[in-house]
Each structure stands twice: as C-alpha cells, then as structure tokens.
Amino acid sequence: MFSSGPTPPLSPILLGGLAARPLSPKLLQPALNTAMTTLSRRHPGLFERLSDLGTPVYLIDPVDLPLAFILTADGEHPTLRAARDGEGSSAIATIRGPMLDLLRLLEGKIDGDALFFSRSLVIEGDTEAVVALRNCVDGLEIDLMAEVTASFGPFAGPVRKVAQFGQGLFSRMADDLSILHRVLIAPTQRRVDAQGAKLRTLEEKINNAPKERSRGRSGARQRSVRT
C-alpha cells in the first residue's frame, strides 16, 4: 500500500501502481487464483513446512502498489487475495517492501536477511511466522517465469519469448528511472552530505571535550602534588 512502510523506490512498478490506483484490486483475483492453483500443482505440499503454525495468514504489502495481498497458507488449499488494505484480514504478521524485492524473495534470488538488515524490508507481528514463511518459500525453488509460462500449455514457448522481451523493457525502464532519480535528488543529496560532515565534526568535538576537561583536571592535580 502506498501509505505504509518504507519509501518506495522510483521504479516502473511504482508508476504502474499509480496509474492503476483507480482500479479495484478484485480485478487481479482471477490471475491470483490461477497462480495459486499452478503453484500448488507444481509444488505439492507447498506450505507443509508451516504445518506447526496451523493455517497462518500473512499480509504481504508491496509499498509501491495501491494494494496488499492476503496469503492464507493452508496446507491443502492455500489462497492469495488482493485487497485495498489489510483491514479485517486477521493476519498474524505483515511483510512490507518494494514489489520487486518481494518477487525476488519468492524466487530465492535475493537474501531476505540482507534485505531486512538493510531496512529495505519491514516485518511486523509474529516473527516466528515470518521466519517460517521465509524458510518455506526459500525451499520451494520457485521460478516465476517457468510457473507463469507453464500455465499456457502449448503456447508456453511464445509466451516465454514475449515475457523475456517484457523483462528487457522493464530493466531498461528501471535503469532510466534510476538515472532520473539520481538527477532529481542530486542537489538535496549534496546539501545532506554537507550537513552530515558538519554533524560528524560537531560529534567529534563533543566526544573529545570531556576527555580534554578530564585531562586538564588530572594535569592540575598532578601539578599540585609536585608542588
């Protein structure tokens, strides 16, 4: 959801999300249903590793899209639902981050811990449930391109070619937006860097000040002993 979590990166996904804002998330539901059916078929026992937790519900919140996903990790019939927000979802945990990072996590292409340590990913609620989901998904060896194209049966080959072309376009657009982002924030960045340098100098002065006073007092005591 746009209103929560870390600031979204300037990306094609953010632009797409802004454009799609007036649309209802329910329009995505048929595609999500197909995706979950395909995943369940290709990965039997999809959420078996979560069995100790019962049927946990997660709120997956892409910060660069105007919607959230509610994942019910049922061992037999898992569901993924798109919603405007997570209200009333009774999720035990929330995972927030840019959509691209969430997709890379799903494919195991990026280290979830590193994303979390760098604060790109935010988690709330039951940490154990989040860790379990991460381990579960990481163990599935999901290949999104293969999952998507598999559902097109005999047309899988042409669909893969179109998807690869789309990936290329997306990468180029992401690079262009990254350049644009750097250009836009450059003047502000220079000011922030200068302020940071000033702050560091002041901190050093403050840190050194008590030692100097202490050395001064100690020196005075030593002098008074000698005399």
Place this chain on the structure above:
Amino acid sequence: MSEKMELVCPAGTPASLHAAVDNGADVVYLGFRDETNARNFPGLNFNRKELEDGLIYAHDRGCQVYLAVNTFPEAGNFGPWHKAIDDAAALGVDSVILADIGLLDYATTKHPNLRRHLSVQASASNPDSINFYVDAFDVKRVVLPRVLSIPEIAALNKEIAVETEVFVFGGLCVMAEGRCQLSSYATGESPNINGVCSPASHVRYEDEGDRMVSKLGEFTINAFAEGEAAGYPTLCKGRFVTGGKASYLFEEPTSLNAASMLPQIAAAGVTALKIEGRQRGRANVAQVVSAFRRAADAVHAGEAVPELGLEAITEGQAKTAGAYEKSWR
C-alpha cells in the same frame, strides 16, 4: 601451494543443499527438523525423505553430507537423538557431528563404522579435552570453538592427532558454546537442548517512529536509528547502556569473515573450513559458498585471496575477523 582444505557448507533446506553443492561445496552439513540440532528454526531443516534425496544429489556430484546431532538430550527423553543417529547410519551420511558424551558413546557402540566429528557445541578447545574425545570415542575431527586465535590453533594442532575444522564465515558465537545460558535466561528455551538461540517466537521488532526497537522476550536488545543497519536480537550482540553510554558490551552485530586469513589458517594445519548459516536463504548460501570456493582454490594454488564482496549480505552489513585477530575489548 598448500594442503587443500575442505569447504564445509550449510543447508537449511533441500534448495540450499542444491545451491551449496552446485556452487562448489566439498561437504554440506544439515540437521533434522527437530530439537536434535542447534538450528531448530521454524520451517527449516530436513525430514528423512529430504535427507535421502539430498544424499543422492550430493553424492552424485562428489559432495559429502554431514548430519549435525549436536544438542544435548533432555533427561529421560533420549529417543529423538538416538533415532537421529540410527537414521543417519541407515541413510548413509558421511559423518555425524555430535557434542554430548552420551550420544558419542551411543554412536560409538551402536554404529562403530559411522564417522564421528566433535561439534563446536562441545567447546573442546585444549589438547586434554580434545584427546579425551579422540581416545574415548575415536572422533576423527574436532570443530574448534570461535574463541581461538590462529597462533593458538597452530599450537593446538601440534599437540593433537585429529583433524580440525574452523569457522571462516557467518554468525559469530563468542560465548562458551554448548554452555551459554543467555538465551535460556531471556526466553526459557535452551539453545543447547531445544536447539535454537534467540528463538524467533520470542523476537519482536517494534517501529517507534524515528527508531526500530528489537526485543527478545521482555528484554530490549537494540534500537536502530533510521537508516542504520539492523541485526537479529541475540543477547550477546545487544547494545546496552552502561556508564550513561550505549555500546555493544560483548560483540557488535557483525559477521565473521576470515577469508583474508585463509593462508595463515592453512599454515596452522587446519583440515576444513566451515561456513555458518543454515538459517540463511539459498541466495545467501550460493553467494557465500561460491566466494569461499574461489578463495580456498586460490590459497591451494598459492595465489592471493581475491576480494569476495560479501559485506552486503552479512548481519549488520559489517564484518569482523573475530578471535583470529583478538581485537575485542
């Protein structure tokens, strides 16, 4: 050119095992999905079928598999631990990694042909201790605690007649391993019996606007300012206020990275290099194993250790040489 050191790599899931094998591991170590091993995290580890499949995958590619059964059985409940050792022998793992003397005795008696390694959890760090395990249980290798400097390891290797394995990357435990009670005190669950230090079920991250607070049980372990790299709330890596100043009293939330010291570690007579991180994802495992494969091969060929570029995936996004350089307070 130095002796070729074995690269022992972590796997928390079959996917991570594939990643480790495919990226050059000589050995993959793993555990069953229960309290019999010291990485008993939710959703992690192997059931018997997954281990069976993993053994085929690894052995077909010339890679060995070690099974960690390195926690200490509860009084009156030896069943899961004994079964883990029996199944390891039946499935054909290449070695079991044990810490408890009762389990070492069980394995020695019941499965004399099953190779035994001494886990770091046994905290054997001097010749008397190590020689006891060799004499009593015929252990073939000792995983050394992460508190020894390289000269100490070299001196130790001259006084023992058994292979040694040392940690070179990953989470850094600075306590007497197998005896640390900090997490038990905070959560009521023992890393040494229940198999997990700072269990996620007791971990909370709370957003307080300008900072994120991490908690373990009822204890605040750290507070991270906006933009500051975060860490997992283990007590030994907490930031506490003493004398009016907040600081890391025991250890900073950094990861061990001893890549640059591999030539000295080889010269100290070490047989195997261990990468910590069964709880990390397969992307992490692939990256770290691939990097250390390059490093170990370079050392074996007598070349300089290349830059590995692993800073971005380490806890706290910073690294330390740990006890190898003895730079702690």
